[in-house]
Every structure is written in structure tokens, then in C-alpha cells.
Amino acid sequence: MNDMKENDFEKFEALLQGKSYGELTPAEWKFVNQWVESEEEYQALRSSAQQTATWFKVNPVSAPRNEVLAKLRRTLKKEKHSRVVAFGVKPIWGYAATALLFGGLGWWIGQPASTPVQKPIVEQVLVRDTVYMTVKPDTIFVERVVYREHGILAKSPAKPEVQKDIRGVSMKEKEELDKLLVSGTE
Amino acid sequence: MQKIHQGSEAALTELYQRYGTSLLRYFTRMLWNDKSMAEDFLHDLFLKIIHSPQQFDVNRKFSTWVYSIAHNMCKNEYRKRENRILLNTPTLVKQDLDRELDLVSANDRLTLLLEILNEEDKTIFLLRYEDELTIQQISRIVLLPEGTVKSRLFYLRKHLAAELSQFKNVLKERSL
Numbered sequence: 121m122n123d124m125k126e127n128d129f130e131k132f133e134a135l136l137q138g139k140s141y142g143e144l145t146p147a148e149w150k151f152v153n154q155w156v157e158s159e160e161e162y163q164a165l166r167s168s169a170q171q172t173a174t175w176f177k178v179n180p181v182s183a184p185r186n187e188v189l190a191k192l193r194r195t196l197k198k199e200k201h202s203r204v205v206a207f208g209v210k211p212i213w214g215y216a217a218t219a220l221l222f223g224g225l226g227w228w229i230g231q232p233a234s235t236p237v238q239k240p241i242v243e244q245v246l247v248r249d250t251v252y253m254t255v256k257p258d259t260i261f262v263e264r265v266v267y268r269e270h271g272i273l274a275k276s277p278a279k280p281e282v283q284k285d286i287r288g289v290s291m292k293e294k295e296e297l298d299k300l301l302v303s304g305t306e
Numbered sequence: 307m308q309k310i311h312q313g314s315e316a317a318l319t320e321l322y323q324r325y326g327t328s329l330l331r332y333f334t335r336m337l338w339n340d341k342s343m344a345e346d347f348l349h350d351l352f353l354k355i356i357h358s359p360q361q362f363d364v365n366r367k368f369s370t371w372v373y374s375i376a377h378n379m380c381k382n383e384y385r386k387r388e389n390r391i392l393l394n395t396p397t398l399v400k401q402d403l404d405r406e407l408d409l410v411s412a413n414d415r416l417t418l419l420l421e422i423l424n425e426e427d428k429t430i431f432l433l434r435y436e437d438e439l440t441i442q443q444i445s446r447i448v449l450l451p452e453g454t455v456k457s458r459l460f461y462l463r464k465h466l467a468a469e470l471s472q473f474k475n476v477l478k479e480r481s482l
Binding site: 133161164173175176180185188195199 | 466
């Protein structure tokens, strides 16, 4: 089937349903002959199309029972309810449940995994009650406090030192002094 | 769909009223005219819509999406049935079928002819000639190129015409 025929299939169907072979115009007749080889074939196709249409009419399928819809509505209601419970239209209950959950979880995590087994603690305790000396010590150190008497000298209070005149060298004296230092003589 | 996601019963009812009958018709035809089974399928399909509305792509047409789900459900059922038949019952011999077809009236003959079509062909045929969907929509539902859908439809028409040609006179009487 070439592209042109594919695109015109709907047109061919429309002609098949609407017109008998004798009613076709020359252009339609030419068009129809791309699909069928003879008038007989066209009429057979047309008859089968009519027969099918009749068959659909005489064998109708009635609307579905209302029970199906009722059942579906109940399911939808349940679904909605479960969504409400899951996503919390009542936040207080939701928060309370979450807090409880986390509290329980925390308590459970805080619990030790198993009861610890108390291990016996073994300590080495040395108790020395008696010292036995097998050899006689050659030296014995004895600590003794020796008191020695010595006299206490009474000292007179020191005389205050007389402040000498510490007057400095005047400019005149300094000049003369410099001269003396340089020349070595007066 | 958003309203359904929010739990609106009115939205569900609206959707059900709009698509319920055509989907039930599709299921009934596809599932060997077993109406109770078709109703179960319809119920399951709407459950899928309720439980996972987020799967619906807003860029797609709703009818295309919902028929895609229906088509996949039928495909699974056909596969299950095929396995059961292979395991439990002898394969239907073509000669037996021909003998059976010879005995029935034109109407029943068409019923049988539609019943023995494979799942994909039946879907394409029903969606086009009963539910009157466009070729583009059908192509998106069955995930086949539009050209393939058109050629399948053409050959299905030819096949049915050939099978029904024996009842030419009966058909003429009915069409008059």
C-alpha cells in the first residue's frame, strides 16, 4: 500500500459506506479502483461493512450496572480516607504520633543492647606485716637534732652618714680643668 | 483526573458516565461476550485510575490513555487464555470451525468471525467501526504505525467480506 493510498484510506471508507459502485463519479471510481480490482469486490466490501454496522446495532451492550460505580465510589472514599490519615488533616494527632514515635525510638536506641555481664575484678594486694633482716647492718644512720648555744651581739644603731657637699663643677672651673687636662700644666 | 486524585466522587461519576458504557462494550466484545467478566475488567480499570491517577499524562488524550489500559488488560487475558488452551484443551481445528460457521446464520457467523480474530486485530476493528476512534488514536493505543493500522483494517474488511460473501442474499434482505 503506497503512501497516497494510506492517506486516503478514510476517504475510501467513507465512499464504501456512503455510495454503491454505480453511484460513484468517474473521479471516485478511479480512486476506488486503487483499492479494489472489481465491482464485485467493492460491493462485497460494502456489504460486509453494512453487515458489521447492523451487527453492532442488533447486539448492543447495555450500560454497566450501578453496583460497579457504587463499589468504585466506596473505594475512592477509602482511598481518600487513607490519604487523609497518611498526610494528616488533623495535625495535632499527627504531631503527637510523630513525637511518640521518635520518643520511643530514642528510648529504644538509648537502651543497652544487652545486659552487661559483671566481670570479677581481681586485684593483687600486698600486705607486709613483718620485716625480717637477714644480715646485720654495718652502718646505722641516726638522725639527731643538735642544739648549739651562741651569744647574741647587741649592735648599736648605725649613725646616719653625713651628706657631703656634692656640688658639681661650674662652667668656669670646667674650662680651666679642660685646659689643664690638655696641656698637662697650668 | 486531578479531582479524582483529590478524592472527588463527582469527578469519578462524571468519568464513569462518559466512558463506562463504551469501555464495557469494548471489554464485552473483546472478552467473548462475557458481560460479567467485562464488568470486572471495567471495575479493575477504574480502580487503576483511582489508585494511580498520576500515571496519566496530561499531554495525552484521556480516551487514548484509557483505551490503552483496556487493550493491555485484554492482551494479558488473551495470553492467559492461550496458555490455558494449550495446556488443557485440544486446538480448534480449522475444519471444525468451517463446519460450525456453515451451520449458523449471518449474524451468528459475524459474531463467530469476530470472536476468532486475534486480540490486536479485534481491538483495531472494534475501535474503528464500533467506537469510531480515529486512525491516529488507534495507532497510539495499539502502538503501531498509522499505515499499519490502515492496512490491517483494509485486510480485515477483505477477510470479513470473503467470509460473509456466502450469505450475500441474507445480507441483501437485511439491508433492505
